[in-house]
Amino acid sequence: MLTAHAGFGFRRAHRLHKTDEFSSVFAFKRVLRGRFYVVHYRPNGLPSARLGLAVAKKLVRHANGRNLLKRIAREIFRLRREGLPACDLIVRVHAPTAKASRAELRQDLQQLLGRLPSVP
RNA sequence: GAAGUUCGCUAGGCAAUCGCUGCGCACGAGUUGCGUGGAGGAAAGUCCGGGCUCCGCAGAGCAGGAUGCCGGUUAACAACCGGGCACCGUGAGGUGACGGAAAGUGCAACAGAAAACAUACCGCCGAUGGCCUGCGCAAUGCGGGAUCAGGCAAGGGUGAAAUGGUGGGGUAAAAGCCCACCGCGGAACUGGCGACAGUUCUGGCACGGCAAACCCCAUCCGGAGCAAGGCCAAAUAGGGGGGCAUGGCGUGGCUCGCGCCGCCUCCGGGUAGGCUGCUGGAGCAUCACGGCAACGUGGUGCCAAGAUGAAUGAUUGCCCGGUGUCCUUCGGGACAUUCGACAGAACCCGGCUUAUCGGCGAACUUCCCGC
RNA sequence: GCGGGCGUCGUAUAACGGCAUUACCUUGGCUUCCCAAGCCAAAGACGUGGGUUCGACUCCCAUCGCCCGCU
Numbered sequence: 001m002l003t004a005h006a007g008f009g010f011r012r013a014h015r016l017h018k019t020d021e022f023s024s025v026f027a028f029k030r031v032l033r034g035r036f037y038v039v040h041y042r043p044n045g046l047p048s049a050r051l052g053l054a055v056a057k058k059l060v061r062h063a064n065g066r067n068l069l070k071r072i073a074r075e076i077f078r079l080r081r082e083g084l085p086a087c088d089l090i091v092r093v094h095a096p097t098a099k100a101s102r103a104e105l106r107q108d109l110q111q112l113l114g115r116l117p118s119v120p
Numbered sequence: 121g122a123a124g125u126u127c128g129c130u131a132g133g134c135a136a137u138c139g140c141u142g143c144g145c146a147c148g149a150g151u152u153g154c155g156u157g158g159a160g161g162a163a164a165g166u167c168c169g170g171g172c173u174c175c176g177c178a179g180a181g182c183a184g185g186a187u188g189c190c191g192g193u194u195a196a197c198a199a200c201c202g203g204g205c206a207c208c209g210u211g212a213g214g215u216g217a218c219g220g221a222a223a224g225u226g227c228a229a230c231a232g233a234a235a236a237c238a239u240a241c242c243g244c245c246g247a248u249g250g251c252c253u254g255c256g257c258a259a260u261g262c263g264g265g266a267u268c269a270g271g272c273a274a275g276g277g278u279g280a281a282a283u284g285g286u287g288g289g290g291u292a293a294a295a296g297c298c299c300a301c302c303g304c305g306g307a308a309c310u311g312g313c314g315a316c317a318g319u320u321c322u323g324g325c326a327c328g329g330c331a332a333a334c335c336c337c338a339u340c341c342g343g344a345g346c347a348a349g350g351c352c353a354a355a356u357a358g359g360g361g362g363g364c365a366u367g368g369c370g371u372g373g374c375u376c377g378c379g380c381c382g383c384c385u386c387c388g389g390g391u392a393g394g395c396u397g398c399u400g401g402a403g404c405a406u407c408a409c410g411g412c413a414a415c416g417u418g419g420u421g422c423c424a425a426g427a428u429g430a431a432u433g434a435u436u437g438c439c440c441g442g443u444g445u446c447c448u449u450c451g452g453g454a455c456a457u458u459c460g461a462c463a464g465a466a467c468c469c470g471g472c473u474u475a476u477c478g479g480c481g482a483a484c485u486u487c488c489c490g491c
Numbered sequence: 492g493c494g495g496g497c498g499u500c501g502u503a504u505a506a507c508g509g510c511a512u513u514a515c516c517u518u519g520g521c522u523u524c525c526c527a528a529g530c531c532a533a534a535g536a537c538g539u540g541g542g543u544u545c546g547a548c549u550c551c552c553a554u555c556g557c558c559c560g561c562u
Contacts, residue, residue: 008138011151017429052429062164064463067433075434078139090429101458 010078016052016088025052025088032115034108036097037073040090041116049084051077054092069093072102076109085118 016022028042044050053073055066073091077084097105 010139012140013151015429019429022429054429062463067464070430071433075139078434103458 008078008081010074010081014048014050014081016050016090021088022052022054022090025090032112033094034112036093036095036100036105037109037112038092038094039109039112039116040092041087044086044088046086049077049081049086050088052088052090054090056093059093059096065097068102069097069105072105073109076106076113080110080113084113085116087116
């Protein structure tokens with residue numbers, strides 16, 4: 001049902017929705033760790049990569065800040081989705097980001113996505 | 121011009137490109153195209169109050185909680201408006217949990233004589249009575265002393281607080297003992313819906329403080345929450361042991377009442393997807409009328425977020441504002457800037473509280489200068 | 492969404508509205524040839540801001556932070 005849609009779109013099909021989907025990615029236990037972000041990944045056998053997000057309330061108290069981190073992650077994923085291997089990704093935040101600038105956060109995630117292994 | 125006070129508004133703007141999402145329309149029916157809408161003044165904290173939904177009705181009592189000068193506004197409120205009183209400010213104005221201590225119980229460390237019922241440490245007096253004593257023939261006379269009986273609470277000192285204050289009279293010394301004024305209590309009258317205020321008379325000083333100590337009085341409050349609640353689909357599972365049925369469940373702090381009839385527990389087993397509620401409402405704008413105002417009534421026009429692993433964004437350019445550096449013909453200009461607050465709807469409203477870079481407007485106050 | 496609880500020396504804890512307690516830790520001294528142990532002494536705290544009260548860790552209000560529960 002999922003077609004390899006060309007371009008920079010980021011539709012519902014490119015996101016993870018169910019608890020099961022999240023759990024299976026976590027259960028696969030493949031992790032790339034950056035300075036602020038952590039990327040869990042698991043090959044999904046679909047034509048495109050999919051993204052899930054998790055930002056702990058404990059690390060970023062205000063909804064405002066959590067939304068910012070998610071937007072940054074979403075935007076980078078959207079722009080690079082075409083070039084990514086077909087994996088389910090969960091981008092998680094694991095370090096306090098209060099002092100980090102947007103550029104640092106972006107650079108961190110770009111570098112993590114670059115380290116993803118290609119799917120056989 | 122400076123310094124303030126109060127009230128209100130605003131929350132950088134425009135464009136391009138790439139995206140997310142609600143709704144509508146279109147057809148070639150694609151997760152396609154076009155159009156259109158898409159965070160706040162606090163959306164926050166969840167401190168109050170409602171609507172809505174379910175608990176049969178929302179019932180009674182107790183417990184518990186809330187409110188607490190008066191009048192009004194409101195769906196309701198701990199909110200708001202107007203007023204009274206007290207305090208603060210030169211003023212515009214601001215602040216106030218502001219009922220009751222002559223119903224009761226309790227509390228007050230240390231200091232101090234004494235901390236709530238009266239008392240007397242240092243003191244003052246010693247008129248009167250007694251004592252000692254001088255004058256005197258003597259007296260119920262005239263003096264002196266200050267051990268006693270006794271009188272006093274003025275002054276001192278302690279404390280957060282000490283039994284009205286100031287002045288005068290008065291006295292042996294004193295004292296509301298007496299008087300004037302002030303304060304306080306009571307009564308009457310006047311004004312006001314009322315809180316309260318004013319005037320007059322009167323009492324002769326009582327009735328100290330703390331109720332954000334218990335408490336009393338008056339008024340109010342049933343419980344739970346949109347994960348409420350409803351609908352659809354799929355699947356199925358019955359059973360065994362034990363307990364209670366003056367019992368159990370609805371029911372939530374307790375009791376009663378009301379409704380239902382099996383219920384609880386252990387073993388073992390199963391399910392948890394979609395739709396709805398979901399945004400048209402105590403709604404917004406504007407006009408008229410009533411009201412000091414909060415607000416109300418009526419007319420006209422408008423429809424303005426609805427996500428659900430959770431949208432409302434990103435990048436670039438120009439402008440606006442700030443900051444820094446440099447230049448200046450003092451008008452300003454050039455360059456740089458990861459400088460542009462607090463912060464993100466989750467059923468919906470009314471308040472409160474807290475966060476917040478700045479900008480704008482109106483009315484008023486005080487001071488200075490000029491005319 | 493709803494509800495409950497807790498913030499006290501560096502750490503763990505007590506405290507009727509009236510001088511903030513105790514232990515460990517730290518520092519100094521005594522003791523010892525030296526260390527440890529022991530003995531003696533000292534320093535160090537009421538999350539923040541208001542209010543009530545003569546006086547607040549305690550009572551009230553607001554706020555900040557942390558923890559827990561239900562759905």
